Amino acid sequence: MRYEFKLPDLAEGMVEGEIVGWLVAAGDAVVAEQPMVEVMTDKATVVISSPRPGTVLELGYQSGDIAPVGTTLFVLEVEGAAPEVSPEAPSAPAPGDQTTTSRPKAAPKLEAPAASAPASRAGDGPAAVARGAGKAVATPATRRLARELGIDIAQIEGSGPAGRVTQEDVRAHVDGKQRREAAAPVSPATAHAMAPLVARRTEGEESDKRVPLRGLRRAIYETMTRSKSTAAHFTYVEEVECTNLVQARERLRAASDAAGVRLSYLPFIAKASLLALRAFPKMNATMDDAAGELVLWGHHHLGIAAATDAGLTVPVIRFADDLTLIELAARVVDLSDKARRGRLSPDESRGSTFTITSLGRIGGLHATPIINHPEVAILGVHKMEPRAVVREGQVVARQMMNISLSFDHRVIDGHEGAAFAQRIKTYLEDPDLMLLEMR
Amino acid sequence: MAETLETRAVVIGAGPAGYVAAIRLGQLGLEPVLVEKGELGGTCLNVGCIPSKALISASKLVHQLGHSSEMGISCPDVKVDLAQMMRWKDGIVGRLTGGVGQLVKGHGGRVVQGAASFEDAHTLRIDGPEGERRLRFEHAIVATGSAPASLPGFEFDGRSVVGSTEALAWTTAPERLLVIGGGYIGMELGGVWQRLGSRVTVVEFEDRVLPGFDKDLARPVVKRFQAQGGTLLTGTKARGFRALKGGGVEVEVESRKDGTRRALEADVILLTVGRRPLSGGLGLEKAGVALDARGFIVVDGAQRTNVSHIFAVGDVAGEPMLAHKGSKEGEVAAEVIAGRPSAFDTSAVPAVVFTDPEIATVGMTEGEAKAAGYEPRAARFGFAGNGRALSLNDAEGFVRLVACAETGRLLGAQIVGPEASNLIAELGLALEMGALVSDIGLTIHAHPTLAEAVMEAANAVSGHAIHAPPSRR
Numbered sequence: 075m076r077y078e079f080k081l082p083d084l085a086e087g088m089v090e091g092e093i094v095g096w097l098v099a100a101g102d103a104v105v106a107e108q109p110m111v112e113v114m115t116d117k118a119t120v121v122i123s124s125p126r127p128g129t130v131l132e133l134g135y136q137s138g139d140i141a142p143v144g145t146t147l148f149v150l151e152v153e154g155a156a157p158e159v160s161p162e163a164p165s166a167p168a169p170g171d172q173t174t175t176s177r178p179k180a181a182p183k184l185e186a187p188a189a190s191a192p193a194s195r196a197g198d199g200p201a202a203v204a205r206g207a208g209k210a211v212a213t214p215a216t217r218r219l220a221r222e223l224g225i226d227i228a229q230i231e232g233s234g235p236a237g238r239v240t241q242e243d244v245r246a247h248v249d250g251k252q253r254r255e256a257a258a259p260v261s262p263a264t265a266h267a268m269a270p271l272v273a274r275r276t277e278g279e280e281s282d283k284r285v286p287l288r289g290l291r292r293a294i295y296e297t298m299t300r301s302k303s304t305a306a307h308f309t310y311v312e313e314v315e316c317t318n319l320v321q322a323r324e325r326l327r328a329a330s331d332a333a334g335v336r337l338s339y340l341p342f343i344a345k346a347s348l349l350a351l352r353a354f355p356k357m358n359a360t361m362d363d364a365a366g367e368l369v370l371w372g373h374h375h376l377g378i379a380a381a382t383d384a385g386l387t388v389p390v391i392r393f394a395d396d397l398t399l400i401e402l403a404a405r406v407v408d409l410s411d412k413a414r415r416g417r418l419s420p421d422e423s424r425g426s427t428f429t430i431t432s433l434g435r436i437g438g439l440h441a442t443p444i445i446n447h448p449e450v451a452i453l454g455v456h457k458m459e460p461r462a463v464v465r466e467g468q469v470v471a472r473q474m475m476n477i478s479l480s481f482d483h484r485v486i487d488g489h490e491g492a493a494f495a496q497r498i499k500t501y502l503e504d505p506d507l508m509l510l511e512m513r
Numbered sequence: 514m515a516e517t518l519e520t521r522a523v524v525i526g527a528g529p530a531g532y533v534a535a536i537r538l539g540q541l542g543l544e545p546v547l548v549e550k551g552e553l554g555g556t557c558l559n560v561g562c563i564p565s566k567a568l569i570s571a572s573k574l575v576h577q578l579g580h581s582s583e584m585g586i587s588c589p590d591v592k593v594d595l596a597q598m599m600r601w602k603d604g605i606v607g608r609l610t611g612g613v614g615q616l617v618k619g620h621g622g623r624v625v626q627g628a629a630s631f632e633d634a635h636t637l638r639i640d641g642p643e644g645e646r647r648l649r650f651e652h653a654i655v656a657t658g659s660a661p662a663s664l665p666g667f668e669f670d671g672r673s674v675v676g677s678t679e680a681l682a683w684t685t686a687p688e689r690l691l692v693i694g695g696g697y698i699g700m701e702l703g704g705v706w707q708r709l710g711s712r713v714t715v716v717e718f719e720d721r722v723l724p725g726f727d728k729d730l731a732r733p734v735v736k737r738f739q740a741q742g743g744t745l746l747t748g749t750k751a752r753g754f755r756a757l758k759g760g761g762v763e764v765e766v767e768s769r770k771d772g773t774r775r776a777l778e779a780d781v782i783l784l785t786v787g788r789r790p791l792s793g794g795l796g797l798e799k800a801g802v803a804l805d806a807r808g809f810i811v812v813d814g815a816q817r818t819n820v821s822h823i824f825a826v827g828d829v830a831g832e833p834m835l836a837h838k839g840s841k842e843g844e845v846a847a848e849v850i851a852g853r854p855s856a857f858d859t860s861a862v863p864a865v866v867f868t869d870p871e872i873a874t875v876g877m878t879e880g881e882a883k884a885a886g887y888e889p890r891a892a893r894f895g896f897a898g899n900g901r902a903l904s905l906n907d908a909e910g911f912v913r914l915v916a917c918a919e920t921g922r923l924l925g926a927q928i929v930g931p932e933a934s935n936l937i938a939e940l941g942l943a944l945e946m947g948a949l950v951s952d953i954g955l956t957i958h959a960h961p962t963l964a965e966a967v968m969e970a971a972n973a974v975s976g977h978a979i980h981a982p983p984s985r986r
Contacts, residue, residue, distance in 0.1 A: 211922065211947035213946045213947060214945050217858055235920070236917065238947040
């Protein structure tokens, strides 16, 4: 019989997913839990597995298509009479999976020993692994791997001879679990994507936890690792006097308010960066490490790093250089709102060619921003505050702000990066200059 | 008030469970304190495994020298200097126990002499040669081991009724030795003194000796024991004894079948009716540590007691009371204390009996496999078909493997015969690796070795052992 698998909403607020690639083709026989298709949401790329064994009859979309939630992703020919349509969230972790992720019961108090014996040898406590037979067939090294990963090996179906659980099985189980959990609807409570997997006591502490990296956090982990392990970060810090910038914004506020757009400093910084990028095309680039080529982009897709409950997200203003100041302001407001609510479309969350990161009032003095791989430069913006500076031999108070530019020293020389930062500083210290170059 | 020591981890008892735990803790950087009231090495090294094996080897050599005329060797006048044999044995013990202390210290541990008892869940009192001291600890591992169990009417007195410790130190062989308890300790030590000239009678309550093992495994041992002049009284209860005037004892035994009683005379009674955990006198109740009905400390798979920072390993933490099980538990407890996700989750604990011939088992017997829901397929290969066994003039016994008929996976192995104690290691590894019997059968085993019998037994399970008559299956 036919079984239609419909795209579930993999994350709260998700309306569609982009088909990154199919892992099966029509006519293929598939087993339960077999990975079928990679779908990219605004939060993460997720591999969707088949909930049932069967034969692939048809694929609903081509790679690159945008599939709305609830539409048929693929159709299987399956045995038996079962629901013809996938339930609402087939990729959610099965209740059985919870057994390995459940929190341990209240741990015994250190100083107040219980008088009674544990109910069994495999009783309470996170480290209480059952002894003896009746367990999965697996080598000692594999069993240790499972323990280290916090997995109950008995939950894993072995692929080896006589059902032996291999190290690959354990790793695949962990990956599948992460995907399933990443794919599970994200409620506000779990939006941190950091549910404790195993909380085992160490050193008598009851608060220690092991937090698995899943979903967005996993993606951040991988991007940051890739960036730090490839790019040769050079961070250049300069201070910017913002007296004129503050006045410019004050002058324009009335007009922007009338247009219904909140005008922050970020659009000015974005504009200054975009104008500087025009003069320094090497900064608006990405590294193709495999080809050993620096790709200089003709367009300017500006990434604006945003803190969300789920973690660092970088919404992207496409063709930012074509936008006016007030259009940039509107896009910044719109995208950061969408990012916070997890509603970015795929186009709005990838493809940036240069990134700005700003922590606003908690921006600190300076930092060493991590380049948004595979880009080659990122601009960090710090807090603006009155500081004592020397002007014409006199100590005076001025609105000051630091900028930290990190760039990939492999492809950008120090003086180039410095000149680029100086160009931005020039625009910000004298925003009127930007008028000369605005399109 | 004497000094108060502090440590992140204390280990009580320096036997093979405790000293291994201490070394592992040291390796993991916890700078443990190891407290021992007696000798480092515990029962195993001092008055158990090691000295008994020394005497077993020596006594087997004595026996062989007198029974090798077939090989053209006759030694009509084999002189045995028991005092020297004991010194040699003590030398081995000394080397091993000395090594324990060095290893512990070498890994950053500290050895403290004295008897430890808990004052509360984080304090020990240690009474030793340096007086009474307090030790404050974050974690404790109890590894106090076990001691020979006694029998009503047969209390240990060091003269008429002795335990294994005394029987490992005699410098003259008793003429008539009565062993009560035909388990592995009784049969091993009974065998030693039989080969060294004693007339040995073993009284066993159960219907056969070595009741923990399959009957066919015990049979070659029984046969050889009796052939060498030993007497086995199975299904027999020892009721009591009285010391005789001219020395020696008279023991009253009763047949469990028909109730008939008889008196046996002997020079000394060796009581080997099992071991009991040493969990008393430690103040465990002050720390809140729970025991089971038999006095074992209750632990989970991480060796943790009901008190989360106190662990127990080795004999005191439950059956089987085997050194290698205790050592593994010691490692696990140490790793758990160091924050590692360790657990005692091995597939099988091998058991070895150094009788003549040796017995070794690992995993399930055919009966246990059935009880566990498997459809087992078992086959054996006799050492009579093994060239190396014949050339050792020791070709009694067999290797038996038990496999799951459906998948071919090895479930267990039993060996009786020459070097069974060493041969079992391969099968322990095979079990842990989840090997199929065909994995074993397809592995080339060097010729001519005893291990070929393992390969042949594996092929016998598959129905095609080479050096065996056509399968009867």
